[in-house]
Amino acid sequence: MKKNSKETSLRVGFDVGGTFTDGVLMSGKNVLAKTKAITTGDVTTGIVNALDQLLKSTMADKSRIEMVSLGTTHTTNAIIERRNLNKVGIIRLGAPATTAIPPLTGWPEDLKEAISGPQNVFILRGGSEYDGRDIVPLDEKAIAAACRKMKGKITSLAIIGVFSPIITDHEDRAARIAREILGDEVHITLSNRIASISILERENSTILNASVIGVMRQAVNSLRTAVKDRGINTRLFIVQNDGSVMSADYAVDYPIFTMASGPAASVRGAVYLSGIDNGVVVDIGGTSTDVAYIVNGFPRESSITVTIGGVKTNIRCPDLLSIALGGGTIIKQKDGRVCALGPESVGYNLVRLAKSFGGPLLTVHDLAVANGTLQERLDVFDTDFVADLEKVKQVPEAVIRQGETMVRQTLEAAIDKMKTTAELVPAIFIGGGALVVPRKGIGGISEIVLPEHFEVGGAIGTTIAEIGAFAEGVFDLDQDDRDESIARTIEQAKDNAELSGAVRSTVEVIDIEEIPFTYMPGKREKVRVRVKGSIFKEGH
Amino acid sequence: MAVWDVIRQWKLQEKDYQVIDHQAIREITLGASILATGGGGDPEIGLLWTYKVLDEGKPIVMVDPMKVPDDVLVASMACLGAALVLTEKPPSEGVLNRAIVKLETYLGAKLQATIPIECGGVNSPVAYAAAGELGVPVIDVDGMNRAFPELQMTSWVTHGIHASPTVSADDRGNVTVIDTGSDDLLAETICRQVAMAYGGISWIATYPMYGKAVKDTSILYSQSIAWAVGKAVWEAREKHLNPVDQVIKSLRNERSVEGFKVFKGKIVDIHREFGSETTKGFTLGRITMEGFDSDKGRTAMLDFQNEWLNLVVDGRVRCMPPDLIAILDSETGEPIRTDIMKYGYRGTILLIPAHERMRTAKGIQIFGPRHFGYDLDYQPVEKLNKDVERRGA
Numbered sequence: 001m002k003k004n005s006k007e008t009s010l011r012v013g014f015d016v017g018g019t020f021t022d023g024v025l026m027s028g029k030n031v032l033a034k035t036k037a038i039t040t041g042d043v044t045t046g047i048v049n050a051l052d053q054l055l056k057s058t059m060a061d062k063s064r065i066e067m068v069s070l071g072t073t074h075t076t077n078a079i080i081e082r083r084n085l086n087k088v089g090i091i092r093l094g095a096p097a098t099t100a101i102p103p104l105t106g107w108p109e110d111l112k113e114a115i116s117g118p119q120n121v122f123i124l125r126g127g128s129e130y131d132g133r134d135i136v137p138l139d140e141k142a143i144a145a146a147c148r149k150m151k152g153k154i155t156s157l158a159i160i161g162v163f164s165p166i167i168t169d170h171e172d173r174a175a176r177i178a179r180e181i182l183g184d185e186v187h188i189t190l191s192n193r194i195a196s197i198s199i200l201e202r203e204n205s206t207i208l209n210a211s212v213i214g215v216m217r218q219a220v221n222s223l224r225t226a227v228k229d230r231g232i233n234t235r236l237f238i239v240q241n242d243g244s245v246m247s248a249d250y251a252v253d254y255p256i257f258t259m260a261s262g263p264a265a266s267v268r269g270a271v272y273l274s275g276i277d278n279g280v281v282v283d284i285g286g287t288s289t290d291v292a293y294i295v296n297g298f299p300r301e302s303s304i305t306v307t308i309g310g311v312k313t314n315i316r317c318p319d320l321l322s323i324a325l326g327g328g329t330i331i332k333q334k335d336g337r338v339c340a341l342g343p344e345s346v347g348y349n350l351v352r353l354a355k356s357f358g359g360p361l362l363t364v365h366d367l368a369v370a371n372g373t374l375q376e377r378l379d380v381f382d383t384d385f386v387a388d389l390e391k392v393k394q395v396p397e398a399v400i401r402q403g404e405t406m407v408r409q410t411l412e413a414a415i416d417k418m419k420t421t422a423e424l425v426p427a428i429f430i431g432g433g434a435l436v437v438p439r440k441g442i443g444g445i446s447e448i449v450l451p452e453h454f455e456v457g458g459a460i461g462t463t464i465a466e467i468g469a470f471a472e473g474v475f476d477l478d479q480d481d482r483d484e485s486i487a488r489t490i491e492q493a494k495d496n497a498e499l500s501g502a503v504r505s506t507v508e509v510i511d512i513e514e515i516p517f518t519y520m521p522g523k524r525e526k527v528r529v530r531v532k533g534s535i536f537k538e539g540h
Numbered sequence: 541m542a543v544w545d546v547i548r549q550w551k552l553q554e555k556d557y558q559v560i561d562h563q564a565i566r567e568i569t570l571g572a573s574i575l576a577t578g579g580g581g582d583p584e585i586g587l588l589w590t591y592k593v594l595d596e597g598k599p600i601v602m603v604d605p606m607k608v609p610d611d612v613l614v615a616s617m618a619c620l621g622a623a624l625v626l627t628e629k630p631p632s633e634g635v636l637n638r639a640i641v642k643l644e645t646y647l648g649a650k651l652q653a654t655i656p657i658e659c660g661g662v663n664s665p666v667a668y669a670a671a672g673e674l675g676v677p678v679i680d681v682d683g684m685n686r687a688f689p690e691l692q693m694t695s696w697v698t699h700g701i702h703a704s705p706t707v708s709a710d711d712r713g714n715v716t717v718i719d720t721g722s723d724d725l726l727a728e729t730i731c732r733q734v735a736m737a738y739g740g741i742s743w744i745a746t747y748p749m750y751g752k753a754v755k756d757t758s759i760l761y762s763q764s765i766a767w768a769v770g771k772a773v774w775e776a777r778e779k780h781l782n783p784v785d786q787v788i789k790s791l792r793n794e795r796s797v798e799g800f801k802v803f804k805g806k807i808v809d810i811h812r813e814f815g816s817e818t819t820k821g822f823t824l825g826r827i828t829m830e831g832f833d834s835d836k837g838r839t840a841m842l843d844f845q846n847e848w849l850n851l852v853v854d855g856r857v858r859c860m861p862p863d864l865i866a867i868l869d870s871e872t873g874e875p876i877r878t879d880i881m882k883y884g885y886r887g888t889i890l891l892i893p894a895h896e897r898m899r900t901a902k903g904i905q906i907f908g909p910r911h912f913g914y915d916l917d918y919q920p921v922e923k924l925n926k927d928v929e930r931r932g933a
Binding site: 097099130421422 | 584624633740884
């Protein structure tokens with residue numbers, strides 16, 4: 001463990017996984033302490049336990065902690081388990097259009113019930129056309145009447161207007177009316193803040209966001225109290241889907257942005273630890289491997305719809321390729337030759353079933369033991385295993401070699417699928433299985449980097465003080481100047497970054513995407529800008 | 541009128557029709573999206589609409605085209621306009637009905653069935669939803685057995701049937717009658733402008749024709765073909781089989797044609813450009829794919845105008861319109877569409893011969909390579925891929 005230098009401040013990060021909650025105490029890139037606590041049903045207790053273990057294991061000066069952040073599964077769990085969800089009112093502004101497909105169409109019945117949705121759905125006159133015209137004038141009286149009807153029955157309200165990502169006006173006006181009637185105790189989510197064009201998916205995302213407001217508030221409040229009780233006075237941050245963080249104050253309004261928190265944090269941790277901004281991250285677990293492609297430090301986004309709790313959303317998540325290869329993957333043999341890799345894995349039973357622990361099955365892990373790459377004890381498996389080399393020695397060398405070749409080819413093929421350039425790119429290997437796969441002779445990559453502390457990469461990833469944000473606009477290039485349109489969208493994205501906790505002067509553009517409208521005359525296109533900025537002014 | 545009255549009136553037996561349930565429309569739409577050649581739009585809205593019609597207890601029935609009486613009036617219902625606008629502004633209840641009623645008034649006769657216009661994520665299920673709402677059957681045909689960007693690009697037009705009159709409706713209650721006689725290109729131009737004035741999309745009732753014309757000019761059993769393709773992919777997902785191979789097999793069984801699995805790779809470059817004809821404004825461009833696995837080292841280039849048009853692999857033309865190009869996700873079989881594709885998408889390119897009724901001399905003239913600006917004589921995909929056939933699927 002390295003000594004903490006006096007000048008640098010400290011950051012605490014947590015990564016909540018299915019089994020373990022990892023925690024780290026960082027001084028810059030130095031890991032002062034790391035820990036694994038069992039993830040608890042309420043999630044929060046596990047985090048607090050990890051925090052206590054961290055504080056116990058180090059003499060760090062608490063007053064120098066300037067950031068506590070976490071990648072969390074609070075909201076995902078609540079939606080999947082239909083637990084503690086808000087009672088949600090839903091106002092769609094789009095009539096007379098859109099009525100053939102009302103809100104909540106296609107939702108699982110139990111989830112609809114859990115948010116008391118069906119009783120509180122209104123499709124009212126309003127919304128915009130793509131070019132900014134009203135479909136019809138906004139029916140303010142109907143909005144007021146709907147709100148009076150829902151008063152006392154809902155704790156959270158979702159407002160969704162047709163083409164609101166382009167023109168927010170109708171949603172804004174509806175929100176003002178709702179606020180006046182429903183008061184401050186009912187939270188309001190506007191769809192234009194949640195996602196982009198494609199109303200049904202955006203509507204679903206907005207309703208889901210509205211349904212986990214209470215869960216996120218509760219989580220943030222109890223963590224804040226826990227942190228304060230331990231004498232730490234600092235800001236709290238939460239990892240969002242692209243791997244950047246947002247302030248907890250912002251996250252309580254946008255909990256849906258934390259759905260892919262975990263895998264995103266791992267990718268960012270890998271980037272941070274390795275110092276590599278462009279390449280592939282290969283996260284190798286016990287049963288599967290996730291490959292992500294990183295561009296300028298962030299995972300490339302997937303634009304395929306993401307299903308959460310049985311509901312289709314258009315929340316942006318990282319593009320991950322999952323393959324069935326991990327430390328525990330079983331190597332199948334036939335007539336003394338390797339015939340297949342998996343897809344089955346011994347998973348958690350590695351120490352009982354794998355050959356190098358005296359078990360009956362040959363796994364990817366055993367290959368590493370056989371060829372001598374694995375010698376050190378691995379605390380990532382949380383076990384004091386003693387390798388039983390006798391059993392491994394009985395495996396013919398040809399089988400070991402064939403197995404290794406197959407693992408190498410599988411990794412090479414997966415990496416190749418994610419690459420969008422023929423050039424060699426660096427690969428960062430992280431995760432519990434990173435040490436057991438061959439790291440030589442894999443084509444398509446310039447080098448393999450295995451950063452220190454790779455097994456808590458996710459927790460470390462949460463401590464990177466970078467805020468991410470985006471904005472979208474639709475322009476007609478026959479009328480609007482292209483550069484001006486893009487500049488306007490950039491300013492909007494910067495506003496959003498500032499809102500989620502960034503210092504404006506540090507905000508820079510990550511990428512600009514232009515998508516033309518199909519089947520439409522003219523030169524209309526959608527512009528989407530992603531930006532990042534720092535939480536701190538400079539020198540961090 | 542209920543659909544069962546029509547079935548009874550036409551004296552249909554049980555083998556002459558099929559009842560469409562949730563799973564059936566799911567499979568038909570999936571198959572249609574694959575045959576849509578990269579276009580056709582997002583299936584979600586049409587599907588949800590059809591589910592709603594079914595959930596309201598309105599039956600949807602698909603009938604054998606050869607059992608349809610010669611003298612009954614039918615028409616096609618579709619969404620015409622910008623796919624992106626539709627994803628943001630789903631239809632209102634009754635919008636198609638208004639178009640239908642107006643068309644019936646104009647013609648002075650009642651419609652007794654719907655005919656899907658194309659295979660596409662939007663317009664395939666829309667024809668079923670409309671039929672269910674109206675209480676009439678869907679006929680197992682369409683006008684393309686693929687998707688095309690323009691109204692007049694159908695086997696109906698190439699066999700002498702016209703898109704006029706067309707009624708175009710919007711959600712506010714506006715209706716426009718377009719009657720251009722035999723000038724189908726003009727009908728397309730006016731319809732497109734009307735859609736723009738409405739706010740980007742329109743709901744049309746078009747191609748009114750009699751049962752006899754349906755039999756003589758449609759792509760017969762187009763719905764069954766889409767259904768077989770969709771079923772094959774569904775089954776492949778459940779049994780973890782290769783979806784592309786299953787699609788090829790289903791086409792062999794259903795249409796007795798061979799599909800060609802010509803390339804497996806990922807998108808490494810997308811070049812989008814706006815059409816020179818700003819009044820048309822289609823999504824034009826080209827993508828480059830780099831091969832992986834057995835295609836490592838090869839390069840594929842595809843041009844698109846809403847749909848995929850043309851495929852060139854390592855400098856050699858492999859497919860021209862109207863033959864079909866599908867890029868399918870190698871694991872799920874989900875088609876990769878031109879409006880949602882991105883860098884890094886991974887897929888297998890499958891080529892499918894166009895239906896015989898799309899390959900007539902007039903068809904090649906209206907939607908062959910020269911119509912789309914290629915200085916190429918049409919050559920069927922079977923001829924362009926003789927070597928691939930030997931590689932076998």
